Amino acid sequence: MQAIKIFILSDSVGETAHAVAQAGAAQFGDLDITYQRFPFVRTESLLQTVLAQALKEHAIVYHTFVDRKLSQSVNVFCQAHDLPYNDVMTPTLDLFSGITHRQPVNKPGKMHDLNTNYFDRINAIEFAVTYDDGKNPAGFLDADVVLLGVSRTSKTPLSLYLANRNLKVANLPLVPKAQIPDEIWQVDPKKIFGLTNDPEQLNTIRRERMIQYGLNPDTVYSNTDKIKAELAYADTIFKKIGCLVINVANKSIEETATLITESLGYNEPNR
Amino acid sequence: MQAIKIFILSDSVGETAHAVAQAGAAQFGDLDITYQRFPFVRTESLLQTVLAQALKEHAIVYHTFVDRKLSQSVNVFCQAHDLPYNDVMTPTLDLFSGITHRQPVNKPGKMHDLNTNYFDRINAIEFAVTYDDGKNPAGFLDADVVLLGVSRTSKTPLSLYLANRNLKVANLPLVPKAQIPDEIWQVDPKKIFGLTNDPEQLNTIRRERMIQYGLNPDTVYSNTDKIKAELAYADTIFKKIGCLVINVANKSIEETATLITESLGYNEPNR
Known part of the structure; x- marks a missing residue:
């Protein structure tokens, strides 16, 4: 069976990206998949370390970054090195930007506000x-x-x-x-x-x-x-x-x- | 405050699409959002009923369909009627198709296999x-x-x-x-x-x-x-x-x- 390694990268806990990856994987029968989460990645230097590791392990990259600079970095890196990736956050941020005519607040983990x-x-x-x-x-x-x-x-x-x-x-x-x-x-x-x-x-x-x-x-x-x-x-x-x-x-x-x-x-x- | 209505459509429970919508919304400060879930939508006719309702309420559509015919229907409808939408499932399915050279099994809810x-x-x-x-x-x-x-x-x-x-x-x-x-x-x-x-x-x-x-x-x-x-x-x-x-x-x-x-x-x- 084909061994597949999936890296979940996020500036928060990475739960949403993990769920999306699993939902996709579930539709392809038996696969030998390993998920590895890299939560709280909030600096470009930490991100580059994780991406270098992803390249070394030929990993697939799923990510949710509210910081667009970081998500852009991932996408650029994956395109340059031909790593398959799924940017889960950008489409939903773009959608809300379009509706509200506002910019996102870029606060990781805001989803879990203590309200x-x-x-x-x-x-x-x-x-x-x-x-x-x-x-x-x-x-x-x-x-x-x-x-x-x-x-x-x-x-x-x-x-x-x-x-x-x-x-x-x-x-x-x-x-x-x-x-x-x-x-x-x-x-x-x-x-x-x-x-x-x-x-x-x-x-x-x-x-x-x-x-x-x-x-x-x-x-x-x-x-x-x-x-x-x-x-x-x-x-x-x-x-x-x-x-x-x-x-x-x-x-x-x-x-x-x-x-x-x-x-x-x-x-x-x-x- | 701008009132925003979000419809969550899925042929399963719609949990992943809901999470993605909330993750996006959380980055835009105070919004007056109502989420409405339409789970287990598994036929074109039920889907069309829900979409007609979405149009009537000017809703934003988030969806996860493992059946590509249904997700295509949503996307075509939303484009034709200028409804903002986010197709959460198709990118992850495409990604796994590319890696495995297989087609998805199209079994809704497979994520929740009783293993x-x-x-x-x-x-x-x-x-x-x-x-x-x-x-x-x-x-x-x-x-x-x-x-x-x-x-x-x-x-x-x-x-x-x-x-x-x-x-x-x-x-x-x-x-x-x-x-x-x-x-x-x-x-x-x-x-x-x-x-x-x-x-x-x-x-x-x-x-x-x-x-x-x-x-x-x-x-x-x-x-x-x-x-x-x-x-x-x-x-x-x-x-x-x-x-x-x-x-x-x-x-x-x-x-x-x-x-x-x-x-x-x-x-x-x-x-």
Whole structure:
């Protein structure tokens, strides 16, 4: 397999350039790719050192520099030495310059301004951690989103992903015969989402988890009949509540989260 | 202030296009921007409906389509109607086509393949939630990163952000006179990071938190002398451990996280 080395250069953390590189790479099947990030590159001399290294390693260069002198330097260097590159920031800066008739402020990392929305996001993350796993039923009443589902339907990572989009999320595992907290019945069903999965996929995931724990994978936890019974129980609860049900089988956290924000008609506040 | 409407179009969730738009916008000071996401646009007819809406609202169009027919449609439409647009996906697809001499697989959302790294990420998120706030000292021994810091130095969101980059993180709040768990002294100091902050910023953050709670903001919790004593105590612990200390004042979670991954020489696995 062709080995590909990608250098991510940025005067901030390089997250956006990394995401764009990964989005491209994902469309080309199995590739042997190594990503290397060079964040906080804010001087021409440091930049030249990194570029010399890129040339030596025949790397592909993805970059986001808010300083146009630095992004120009990268582009000129890559063109001169025939290194493939993607300047992620310049088109979006040009676009906003055109609309606002202003020049960019050239402040790296400005995206992460410590504004109110930023603190709201931190509060939402802490909320998700506090009210994970039905820990405290009071959370259901304050939450923007309540997730219900049997074990291994990605309630926790989904809660945190949504928190990162400024939503306060509480989740509750559904276990047959366990009592559903009264608070659930006081929540607007539009805020509640039932997570389900295919029995086969749950079986595979749960077996893997048992193996990770160094336990026998063939326990009641991964028994397909038991899983089907759990899912059927969850289904009756979802029907009783009248909430939207999402089957997370073969869906990524991002996709499930987007179905939820769409259903809520939720638009993330500006960061 | 000029009102700007940005439409984010994608055949997947639109996260990358949203990030690029925000990175551009952040460089132009105060703007009155509304973002609206249109995820999972996978047919020409749905696309045309959204584009007609964009035209009606004079929106700026950011898009990521792995289907080149759809991205071409957007670009042609925007050019014909003089709508500003940014095609985030095509340059990265062209770049990989050039290197691999292959055509993209045109599978939307492929970025979020449910591979081993994906499950590792979910495990890391669950780890961070389980071992948040010093809940169980056993976590310190299994963690890739241990965060120590006084209250309001963003330990929890930082733990989750690093978890999202596949690192297992446990954190411990430092409270003067409280016992430090023995496990901390068994951890490689290179894995430990001490978080500190400026007393003034901590005072502001803590006062705000008290107000949020509907409490008097002028408590011992936000008293500057007490805060200084807490920070001094934390400092002696950091020195005793011999760990790297990061002052999070005016740093975003992303920036602090990047300082940590750089210090570890950590390269995120491919997603």
